[in-house]
Amino acid sequence: MPAADPQPLPLTHLKGIGPKTVEKLARLEIHSVQDILFHLPLRYQDRTRLTPIGSLRPGDQSVIEGEVELVQVKQGRRRSLLVRLADGSGALFLRFFHFSPAQQHNLVPGARLRCFGEVRPGPASLEIIHPEYRRVQPGQIEAVEESLTPIYPTTEGMHQLSWRDLTDKALTLLDSGQLCLPEHLPQPIRQRFDLPSLGEALGFIHRPPPQTPLALLEGGDFPARRRLVLEELLAHQLSLRQLRQHQRSQLAPALAGDGRLCQGLLAGLAFSLTGAQRRVSSEIGRDLAQPVPMLRLVQGDVGSGKTLVAALAALQAVEAGAQAALMAPTELLAEQHQRNLSGWLGPLGVRVGYLSSRAKGAERKERLAALASGELQLIIGTHALFQQEVRFHALGLVIVDEQHRFGVHQRLALHEKGSGDGRVPHQLVMTATPIPRTLAMTAYADLDISVIDELPPGRTPVNTVALPDSRRAEVIQRVERACMNGRQAYWVCTLIEESEALQCQAAEQTAAELSEALSDLRIGLVHGRLKPSEKEAMMLAFKNAELDLLVATTVIEVGVDVPNASLMIIENPERLGLAQLHQLRGRVGRGSVESHCLLLYKAPLSENARARLEVMRETNDGFHIARRDLELRGPGEVLGSRQTGAVRMRIADLVQDDALVPQAQQLADELLREHPQAAQPLIARWVGQRLDYGRV
Numbered sequence: 204m205p206a207a208d209p210q211p212l213p214l215t216h217l218k219g220i221g222p223k224t225v226e227k228l229a230r231l232e233i234h235s236v237q238d239i240l241f242h243l244p245l246r247y248q249d250r251t252r253l254t255p256i257g258s259l260r261p262g263d264q265s266v267i268e269g270e271v272e273l274v275q276v277k278q279g280r281r282r283s284l285l286v287r288l289a290d291g292s293g294a295l296f297l298r299f300f301h302f303s304p305a306q307q308h309n310l311v312p313g314a315r316l317r318c319f320g321e322v323r324p325g326p327a328s329l330e331i332i333h334p335e336y337r338r339v340q341p342g343q344i345e346a347v348e349e350s351l352t353p354i355y356p357t358t359e360g361m362h363q364l365s366w367r368d369l370t371d372k373a374l375t376l377l378d379s380g381q382l383c384l385p386e387h388l389p390q391p392i393r394q395r396f397d398l399p400s401l402g403e404a405l406g407f408i409h410r411p412p413p414q415t416p417l418a419l420l421e422g423g424d425f426p427a428r429r430r431l432v433l434e435e436l437l438a439h440q441l442s443l444r445q446l447r448q449h450q451r452s453q454l455a456p457a458l459a460g461d462g463r464l465c466q467g468l469l470a471g472l473a474f475s476l477t478g479a480q481r482r483v484s485s486e487i488g489r490d491l492a493q494p495v496p497m498l499r500l501v502q503g504d505v506g507s508g509k510t511l512v513a514a515l516a517a518l519q520a521v522e523a524g525a526q527a528a529l530m531a532p533t534e535l536l537a538e539q540h541q542r543n544l545s546g547w548l549g550p551l552g553v554r555v556g557y558l559s560s561r562a563k564g565a566e567r568k569e570r571l572a573a574l575a576s577g578e579l580q581l582i583i584g585t586h587a588l589f590q591q592e593v594r595f596h597a598l599g600l601v602i603v604d605e606q607h608r609f610g611v612h613q614r615l616a617l618h619e620k621g622s623g624d625g626r627v628p629h630q631l632v633m634t635a636t637p638i639p640r641t642l643a644m645t646a647y648a649d650l651d652i653s654v655i656d657e658l659p660p661g662r663t664p665v666n667t668v669a670l671p672d673s674r675r676a677e678v679i680q681r682v683e684r685a686c687m688n689g690r691q692a693y694w695v696c697t698l699i700e701e702s703e704a705l706q707c708q709a710a711e712q713t714a715a716e717l718s719e720a721l722s723d724l725r726i727g728l729v730h731g732r733l734k735p736s737e738k739e740a741m742m743l744a745f746k747n748a749e750l751d752l753l754v755a756t757t758v759i760e761v762g763v764d765v766p767n768a769s770l771m772i773i774e775n776p777e778r779l780g781l782a783q784l785h786q787l788r789g790r791v792g793r794g795s796v797e798s799h800c801l802l803l804y805k806a807p808l809s810e811n812a813r814a815r816l817e818v819m820r821e822t823n824d825g826f827h828i829a830r831r832d833l834e835l836r837g838p839g840e841v842l843g844s845r846q847t848g849a850v851r852m853r854i855a856d857l858v859q860d861d862a863l864v865p866q867a868q869q870l871a872d873e874l875l876r877e878h879p880q881a882a883q884p885l886i887a888r889w890v891g892q893r894l895d896y897g898r899v
């Protein structure tokens with residue numbers, strides 16, 4: 204049976220570590236010698252052998268040795284010191300932009316140098332810019348490194364040599380048995396996956412043995428790494444499972460409706476549910492009827508009809524005599540939900556209210572009283588719904604729309620607002636854009652997942668093109684033509700600055716410029732600095748086709764629904780993530796005519812930006828886009844900053860280790876069933892304090 208972790212060994216136990224280093228290490232959450240061993244290399248360099256210069260290729264990182272043939276200071280755009288080095292198989296240049304007289308003195312023709320660096324194509328031949336180098340004595344055989352050189356993630360003032368020194372010392376303590384790292388993975392599991400012990404795995408990762416091919420390490424699939432990745436993924440699964448268990452151990456009102464309101468809603472619609480909407484709705488319906496809290500995430504592409512699914516869930520709660528709350532991330536979106544849902548549910552006699560953080564005085568008081576008395580059956584709002592003084596009569600269901608803007612903490616805060624009899628509300632979470640499966644399984648391991656994998660019929664895919672901003676005039680003409688033909692268009696201004704003020708200013712300038720160029724068009728402007736009433740009036744005017752062109756910041760990103768708008772221009776799309784672009788683009792393509800999206804980028808594009816725009820051009824499938832976004836930008840960006848705590852990993856990489864996520868999920872079940880005592884130490888080791896909501 205695994206023992207609890209022994210007392211952590213203080214860092215000062217290692218020779219040569221003073222308070223300064225302790226402080227630097229604390230920045231990386233390293234507080235003990237044990238922690239050092241879990242500070243893992245990012246990559247490796249191969250310094251175990253000399254490479255003949257003649258066989259080098261651009262991009263290689265290699266150790267070379269040769270004789271200086273020529274030294275010159277080149278004047279050019281930037282002064283540089285050029286050293287030609289040859290070894291009989293070939294020659295290349297070492298280039299220094301910063302160099303001292305002492306260096307110049309050392310680098311003389313005839314000197315032998317041992318160098319390491321990245322080889323790049325140069326104007327005349329291959330070159331290495333600022334190589335690490337030292338002089339060696341001709342004729343003397345100098346040793347190369349015995350194992351691959353680990354490169355550690357670091358913080359200011361900590362050099363790679365210090366990391367190697369620290370990990371050397373910690374590994375020595377581990378080898379000699381002075382440092383104890385208990386094994387928490389049960390033997391049967393290790394055997395089944397053919398995994399090395401923890402000590403072996405850490406030893407290998409920090410100091411891969413001589414002869415380990417670099418390619419193997421770069422490929423990432425070797426037992427030592429797999430062992431640590433699996434253990435880390437398992438620990439994350441366990442911590443979220445713990446949270447889930449805690450929530451599921453509570454009681455919720457069983458909301459079995461009689462279907463009267465739901466049927467009423469469906470009968471009044473001009474369309475029928477898609478198969479996927481029907482399936483997800485019944486999954487939700489089953490959960491709601493149980494006396495344990497539902498914790499369900501609904502994923503669906505932009506325009507897949509999540510709002511209607513939410514409305515049906517709310518109606519089931521109301522049928523059963525409970526209240527429902529629907530929370531949106533922005534006022535704009537909350538207002539739109541309010542309009543839509545009042546339109547759908549009002550005629551059925553359901554009392555729908557709206558709570559804005561801006562509602563003040565008597566209005567607010569009256570709204571809060573209507574909530575507390577149970578008069579309001581469905582309340583729609585923003586995070587204003589979390590506030591202390593908001594009380595419900597019998598809150599049975601909380602629906603969170605566009606979840607990835609809310610943190611887990613906020614989700615939990617609404618839980619506290621149960622009906623006061625110790626029962627907590629059911630929870631339905633809807634994402635704005637799809638999240639790749641393995642990422643969802645990790646970040647939302649505490650939730651059940653339903654996927655609406657079908658769009659309502661009759662949608663025509665948006666045709667997307669990318670154009671450099673040198674073709675802006677052409678694009679403006681295109682807007683004019685479309686609007687003259689009775690279509691409407693969006694012009695979206697984005698700025699990399701976080702500052703809302705600057706974003707708004709940019710949108711104002713663009714609106715002024717476009718008004719001048721397109722004087723026949725009716726042009727509106729929305730941005731985050733308008734008063735809500737102004738914003739709403741503008742959106743409404745656009746919706747009622749009193750405006751041809753709407754210039755906007757990304758405030759229109761979520762949810763806005765104007766079917767006659769069939770053209771969208773997005774400025775500086777290279778600065779946005781794919782999910783956000785997809786969400787923006789989802790504002791067009793809602794009617795029956797073919798829609799177009801023009802991505803007006805600033806040339807030149809980086810390789811990554813080019814790849815991202817290419818994804819937008821080639822597909823309208825939100826799930827595909829999300830997978831590419833994950834590959835190109837990583838999980839933090841895909842989920843939004845608030846969720847990243849749930850997926851910040853030390854070694855696991857949710858793209859590369861995709862296949863291990865479902866395995867870790869199964870292992871979590873097995874471990875809790877058969878070795879429950881191992882769960883807590885694993886969570887403490889890998890997740891620690893980072894998921895503090897794990898203990899809520």
Ligand code: ADP
Binds near residue numbers: 475
């Ligand atoms: P999202 O999933 O992006 O939140 P919405 O719920 O806003 O999508 O739905 C997009 C549009 O599709 C809305 O105008 C909605 O009324 C409409 N819609 C929803 N379900 C269907 C359906 N089954 N058939 C036709 N249109 C639908």
Ligand code: MG
Binds near residue numbers: 509604762
């Ligand atoms: Mg929506």
